[in-house]
Amino acid sequence: MSETELRVADDDSQLDADDRLRPEFVDAVLDAVEAGHAEEARALVEPLHPADIADLFELTPEDRRAALAAALADLLDADVFAEMNDYVREDVIDTLDARQVADIASELDTDDAVAIIEDLDADEQREVLRAMEPDDRAAIEEALSYPEESAGRLMQRELIAVPEHWTIGDTIDFLRGSEELTTDFWEVFVVDPAHRPVGTVALSWILRTPRSVAIADVMQREQTLIPVDMDQEEVALRFQKYALISAAVVDASGRLVGMITVDDVVHIIQEEAGEDTLKLAGAGDGDINEPIAVTVRTRVAWLVVNLGATMLSASVVGLFQGEIARFALLAALMPIVSALGGNAGTQTLAVVVRALATNQLTSSNTARMLFREFRVAIFNGAALGTVGALGSYVILGNAGLSTVFALSMIFNSIVAGLVGVVVPVALDKANVDPAVSSAVFVTTITDVMGFFSFLGLATLWGLGH
Structure with missing residues (x-):
């Protein structure tokens, strides 16, 4: 050895x-x-x-x-x-x-x-x-x-299908007598003469039912059929919603062309769950085995977009450079307003993108979701504003500045809650993936409104004079 x-x-x-x-x-x-x-x-x-x-x-x-x-x-x-x-x-x-x-x-x-x-x-x-x-x-x-x-790429063609006029005995003899059949399956699909699925029979039922019973008498007629062109994410949602082990895939004419099993769907759920998170961060596939050139190209493109958004935010600050020069403490607090607004927007955005991906958020409850996040934003803004005002007053000792700080945080929190819902929903309606595009819009809006509300209120309050 x-x-x-x-x-x-x-x-x-x-x-x-x-x-x-x-x-x-x-x-x-x-x-x-x-x-x-x-x-x-x-x-x-x-x-x-x-x-x-x-x-x-x-x-x-x-x-x-x-x-x-x-x-x-x-x-x-x-x-x-x-x-x-x-x-x-x-x-x-x-x-x-x-x-x-x-x-x-x-x-x-x-x-x-x-x-x-x-x-x-x-x-x-x-x-x-x-x-x-x-x-x-x-x-x-x-x-x-x-x-x-799509389901057509995901499906496997190796399946067991039998005609509806067979008996349990015919089915068992068929399963035992053919060496070319697939060996891994959980249910048998029952089809009509046009090869359209009309039901399914679990293996447990086949094993426990007398041979003379017609397969049509024990099959389950209610089944979830997957169109061959359905997106794999929607396939995974159907498996999750109806607790499926396998499902028939049909073409445009309704003929059985394949099946999808739960082991394939588990991989999809894992991929899709991480995919949206990585898209929100602009991190591409996020795979540690991804070639460096591909990773750099993906991340740089996202960072360039964010650079443009940051420059837009900076232009808003430039409108108030006189006030900042006269009252330098504004420069110390304004990044806090925009940062907390961005964080609040990201929280709402993550919830909404997930709700869209899992079909929890639809046209029927969008308004309710918007009102819900509006209320959450008010409570969060009030809490942040109160704590921020007290903290800034203890540190800086300026009541006017603390008041402006609190009001701007409440305002930007509300803006963050609203855009965190509106932006991904609007992009989804426009058939644009909200996981890819929402973050840059939400961040830019909260930064711009955070700077504008804080510096604008400070100007109206006369803090720079």
């Missing part, structure tokens, strides 16, 4: 208490690869679950992934690629030829195969598709014809 194997063997497990690969194990595998001991590296990695092998590649520096992939080529099966981070998977696939990629894609469910192939360049896509079996190629090409992040 080599020194590397001895070091890992002395440890209780390759995983720590949180089921993450231990740094010592990762180093041992990479050291074995670097030393040219491919068999040793494979022996260390072979006991791992496919998800842990995928994690190993994600924990490996980008410049060492190609060597690791070459050493572990025999272990890189479809299950490992299905678990990989998108950016890491692209790196590893670049080390494989078209035939290897085609073999891996052929072993996957259609939705997972599409996830691999859709990220390839057009030329690489054609080369991989040419290397696939005709049936697999046709299924992938059909999936790629649907819009990105």
Whole structure:
């Protein structure tokens, strides 16, 4: 046994208490690869679950992934690629030829195969598709014809469908007698002669019902059908609302073309939950494996927009430079007004964007939501204004300045609450993603109104004279 194997063997497990690969194990595998001991590296990695092998590649520096992939080529099966981070998977696939990629894609469910192939360049896509079996190629090409992040891309075509005139016995004989059927399913879809879904039967019902009973007598006729062009976020909302395990996907004519299962939806919920938060911050995908050039390009664009908004706010301050010069304490307090207004607006914005994303906020309750946030803004503004006035008076000892400070905070809090609702709702009505565009508008408005209200009230109060 080599020194590397001895070091890992002395440890209780390759995983720590949180089921993450231990740094010592990762180093041992990479050291074995670097030393040219491919068999040793494979022996260390072979006991791992496919998800842990995928994690190993994600924990490996980008410049060492190609060597690791070459050493572990025999272990890189479809299950490992299905678990990989998108950016890491692209790196590893670049080390494989078209035939290897085609073999891996052929072993996957259609939705997972599409996830691999859709990220390839057009030329690489054609080369991989040419290397696939005709049936697999046709299924992938059909999936790629649907819009990105739609049910058509997400669905898998491997499902069980039986005619409504069959009995339970016919269904069981069919399931047992065909070796080409998918092995992972929770329910059987029942279809009419035109292949339109008319109901579903859970496996538990099939197992517990006498063979002579007609399938139509035990099927559940109420079902949630997913249009093939539905956005994946809406698909996830339907699964969440109706507690679905799987659902039929239908084309424009109502024919059954695929199914979506809850394991796919879990990934969507996770992606969408983080996506809106990252969009609000202008952080792009927020993936630590994202290429630096892509990250810089995304963040710089957002920061440039924010720079323009900040310059607009600064122009408002410039209108009152005379008052500020005569009464310098204004410069000490005005950033507080704009900052607290921005924070209040961001709070409201986050709530509204989430409500829009989960369909909690609709046309029927927008006015109620606006009135609710208006009341919250008044209470928050009153609390902030009171505390701010007392604090500023204790520190600065100027009653007039403290009064202006309090009034401007109340005013800007109300503005923040209103724009935090109005801006994302208006953008949503205009079919613009509110998660992407709302923050810059809300921040700019609260900054401008914060400076304008504070400095304007100070001028009217005569603090600069």
